[in-house]
Amino acid sequence: MWKLLAVFLLLAMVPWLGSAYLLGTLTVACYFAVFAMSWDLLFGFANEVNFGPTFLIGAGAYTAGMLNWAGISIAGSLFGGVAAAEVCGLALAVPALRLTGPYFGLVTLASVLLLQQAVIIFAPFTGGEIGLTVRDVFSADPETNYWISLGVCVLTGVVLLLLSRSSVGLILQASSQDRLAAAALGFNVAKHKIAAFSISALFSGLAGAMLVFYMGAASIGTVIDISIGVQIIISAVLGGRRTIFGAALGTLALILAGEALRPVGEIRTFLVSGAALVAILFFPDGLVGQASRLWRTR
Amino acid sequence: MDALSGTELKVEGLTKRFGGLTAVKNVSFSLWGGEITGLIGPNGSGKSTIMKLVMGLERPDAGSVQIGGEETARWAPHRIARRGIGILFQHSRPLPRQTVIENIMLALLPDRLLHWGRRSEVLERAEWIAERVGLSEVRHRLPATLSFADLRRIELAKALARDPRILLIDEPFAGLTPLEVESFSALIAGFRENGRAVLLVDHNVRSVAALADRVIVLHHGELVCEGTAAEVTRDPEVRRIYLGEEADTASAKMPRHPAPPLLEVDKLSLSYGRARVLSEMSFSVGEGEFVAVIGHNGSGKTSLFNAISGFVDYAGGLVWRGSDMRRLGAAAIARAGIVHCPETRELFGPLTVRQNLDLAGSHLPRADMEAQLDLIHSIFPRLAERRDQAAQSLSGGEQQMLAIARSLMMRPKLLILDEPTLGLAPVALNQISDALDMLRKNSGIAVLLGEQNVSFALRHADRIHVLERGRITWTGPADRFRSEAASGYI
Numbered sequence: 001m002w003k004l005l006a007v008f009l010l011l012a013m014v015p016w017l018g019s020a021y022l023l024g025t026l027t028v029a030c031y032f033a034v035f036a037m038s039w040d041l042l043f044g045f046a047n048e049v050n051f052g053p054t055f056l057i058g059a060g061a062y063t064a065g066m067l068n069w070a071g072i073s074i075a076g077s078l079f080g081g082v083a084a085a086e087v088c089g090l091a092l093a094v095p096a097l098r099l100t101g102p103y104f105g106l107v108t109l110a111s112v113l114l115l116q117q118a119v120i121i122f123a124p125f126t127g128g129e130i131g132l133t134v135r136d137v138f139s140a141d142p143e144t145n146y147w148i149s150l151g152v153c154v155l156t157g158v159v160l161l162l163l164s165r166s167s168v169g170l171i172l173q174a175s176s177q178d179r180l181a182a183a184a185l186g187f188n189v190a191k192h193k194i195a196a197f198s199i200s201a202l203f204s205g206l207a208g209a210m211l212v213f214y215m216g217a218a219s220i221g222t223v224i225d226i227s228i229g230v231q232i233i234i235s236a237v238l239g240g241r242r243t244i245f246g247a248a249l250g251t252l253a254l255i256l257a258g259e260a261l262r263p264v265g266e267i268r269t270f271l272v273s274g275a276a277l278v279a280i281l282f283f284p285d286g287l288v289g290q291a292s293r294l295w296r297t298r
Numbered sequence: 299m300d301a302l303s304g305t306e307l308k309v310e311g312l313t314k315r316f317g318g319l320t321a322v323k324n325v326s327f328s329l330w331g332g333e334i335t336g337l338i339g340p341n342g343s344g345k346s347t348i349m350k351l352v353m354g355l356e357r358p359d360a361g362s363v364q365i366g367g368e369e370t371a372r373w374a375p376h377r378i379a380r381r382g383i384g385i386l387f388q389h390s391r392p393l394p395r396q397t398v399i400e401n402i403m404l405a406l407l408p409d410r411l412l413h414w415g416r417r418s419e420v421l422e423r424a425e426w427i428a429e430r431v432g433l434s435e436v437r438h439r440l441p442a443t444l445s446f447a448d449l450r451r452i453e454l455a456k457a458l459a460r461d462p463r464i465l466l467i468d469e470p471f472a473g474l475t476p477l478e479v480e481s482f483s484a485l486i487a488g489f490r491e492n493g494r495a496v497l498l499v500d501h502n503v504r505s506v507a508a509l510a511d512r513v514i515v516l517h518h519g520e521l522v523c524e525g526t527a528a529e530v531t532r533d534p535e536v537r538r539i540y541l542g543e544e545a546d547t548a549s550a551k552m553p554r555h556p557a558p559p560l561l562e563v564d565k566l567s568l569s570y571g572r573a574r575v576l577s578e579m580s581f582s583v584g585e586g587e588f589v590a591v592i593g594h595n596g597s598g599k600t601s602l603f604n605a606i607s608g609f610v611d612y613a614g615g616l617v618w619r620g621s622d623m624r625r626l627g628a629a630a631i632a633r634a635g636i637v638h639c640p641e642t643r644e645l646f647g648p649l650t651v652r653q654n655l656d657l658a659g660s661h662l663p664r665a666d667m668e669a670q671l672d673l674i675h676s677i678f679p680r681l682a683e684r685r686d687q688a689a690q691s692l693s694g695g696e697q698q699m700l701a702i703a704r705s706l707m708m709r710p711k712l713l714i715l716d717e718p719t720l721g722l723a724p725v726a727l728n729q730i731s732d733a734l735d736m737l738r739k740n741s742g743i744a745v746l747l748g749e750q751n752v753s754f755a756l757r758h759a760d761r762i763h764v765l766e767r768g769r770i771t772w773t774g775p776a777d778r779f780r781s782e783a784a785s786g787y788i
Binding site for chain 1: 353391395400
């Protein structure tokens with residue numbers, strides 16, 4: 001727990017550095033950390049690979065954006081965004097989680113394309129490929145925006161961490177390891193998996209919607225595109241599966257590395273992806289897993 | 299069956315079909331509180347399917363399952379578990395990152411999403427269960443550091459967590475040492491004292507005889523007979539199922555003549571970590587000879603074959619046609635003429651029959667390959683008919699034929715067959731049997747067979763070695779097996 005506190009204190013000191021650019025980067029990183037942590041709950045504990053994290057994020061973001069565009073307050077729009085992510089998420093998960101094997105992952109992958117097409121088809125409401133501009137934003141002040149995103153990031157982290165260490169986390173791990181054995185112990189496996197998915201959808205949808213009110217706009221390229229989903233997945237795996245905390249750390253590392261390499265131009269995406277791939281190949285337990293292993297063997 | 303104890307489980311007319319195969323046919327039985335029942339049958343007789351049907355892991359096509367008078371046949375497994383059934387799976391899969399006590403606590407958790415606090419109560423009960431099954435000393439260790447017996451104890455502890463009225467135990471003693479068997483038996487007998495209904499599921503009467511008050515015998519999905527262990531062992535039908543017909547014994551029709559040795563096994567020992575699986579085994583296989591190693595699951599058959607094929611390290615000697623095999627790798631051993639047809643078959647599912655065979659024979663010159671294919675088609679005409687069909691679309695028996703045929707493409711001098719009858723229906727089993735007869739007639743290949751299907755082994759083998767816990771406990775011709783060693787195999 002002390003390492004969490006250390007990271008939090010470090011992040012809380014950033015505003016004193018006075019760099020609006022760094023604050024902006026970290027604000028986005030905090031939202032993406034929420035995405036990655038929510039994803040790790042599914043992958044790390046329920047052993048379900050959700051290839052479409054942006055389906056939940058996009059549903060939340062676009063719903064909130066459209067509601068605000070129609071004149072509803074930020075709070076109301078956020079609530080609507082979360083509700084939409086839940087509804088879409090459950091509509092997808094309830095049938096998909098009944099399937100075994102790789103089908104859940106494939107269904108989630110298809111869902112992203114579906115959402116992307118829906119945004120394009122209903123362009124009059126969604127802004128289509130140009131994107132959707134919202135009426136309100138949280139604040140014009142980078143520091144305020146940063147505190148809001150750090151707040152939601154810490155809240156998500158604490159809730160998911162507690163959840164993963166609670167009975168539900170244990171039951172989820174048991175069901176993912178041996179579904180039949182878990183059922184034979186009297187656990188309703190589907191119920192627990194769906195619960196995990198809906199919690200994942202809750203935080204993904206919320207952070208997705210909040211991201212819109214930070215950026216003032218929603219577009220396919222920022223909240224739905226498959227590549228965004230891939231980035232979230234890489235962050236979570238890079239940080240360390242089954243750790244929640246690692247997902248946040250992986251996001252931070254990936255985004256900061258991307259920014260640090262900005263001077264080298266477009267090749268940075270290639271460099272960052274390559275480095276992440278190497279890291280995953282050599283340290284499949286991720287940064288956090290590797291660190292705790294070094295800690296133990298010392 | 300006395301007035302004090304009621305019927306806990308009542309199964310009536312239970313039937314389950316998988317495609318064309320009827321795995322369980324109209325089976326009825328009951329379990330009473332305070333009684334231990336043994337459910338036995340050879341591999342593929344439907345025992346596991348019955349367990350799964352009772353537990354709700356499979357849905358029956360017909361029939362009823364009643365727990366404490368309530369019909370549960372089509373319930374979801376978690377509901378059935380909560381009605382009071384605990385199941386002890388044969389394979390234990392504890393959570394690897396959690397300690398023993400946390401694994402037991404898992405089984406004690408309520409099936410609710412919100413469960414805050416009251417951990418101390420759960421912990422207390424988990425400690426109590428750990429104490430009962432003998433896990434107290436290791437309760438804070440991770441499963442990976444435990445012995446096999448302790449892993450079984452974790453499963454037992456989990457099955458006990460909800461204080462079930464009925465306990466189903468799959469192969470209760472498999473892989474345990476005699477001392478561990480004793481302590482497990484005492485635990486199981488304890489459930490009977492507490493008035494629980496216990497079902498022990500195993501391959502043969504012997505393994506459950508000491509504990510079971512009553513034994514039910516299953517064969518090809520049907521209930522064959524029911525009675526005390528002694529009654530069942532004497533039953534002529536049961537004897538026939540386990541030992542085959544008296545007339546179908548290999549040495550009765552095959553003249554035995556001393557053949558020059560092909561493979562000599564000399565004081566072979568093998569360990570996996572601390573577990574010793576083979577202890578100083580010695581025997582030989584002569585040219586053209588058919589030798590069978592009979593043993594139950596976990597007796598060491600597959601380990602023996604893996605050592606011969608060069609897949610695992612061993613102590614002692616292996617001599618192939620007069621020269622030491624120790625330096626040869628697995629590939630060189632296969633080229634030298636020892637070809638291993640594994641129990642798992644390992645076919646290339648999406649490829650056709652012909653492609654599977656071509657792959658195995660790709661090292662042969664064209665003419666030799668054709669000759670070998672001719673031999674195979676004469677032994678397995680069925681494979682010639684099915685040549686363009688994908689291997690995965692074949693029936694179980696046909697897949698086994700293909701696995702043997704593929705081994706033959708390597709032109710073995712010694713063919714190792716590991717449990718070729720596993721999971722086969724009776725018709726398929728007979729086809730494999732006929733093919734082996736043909737093989738012996740048409741080629742001089744020596745065969746080393748590993749089996750637990752005694753009647754199949756007796757029908758083919760010139761010589762039998764009985765393997766128990768990695769040691770040969772009996773050796774002799776097939777026709778003497780029935781009178782001298784059969785009692786352990788019913």
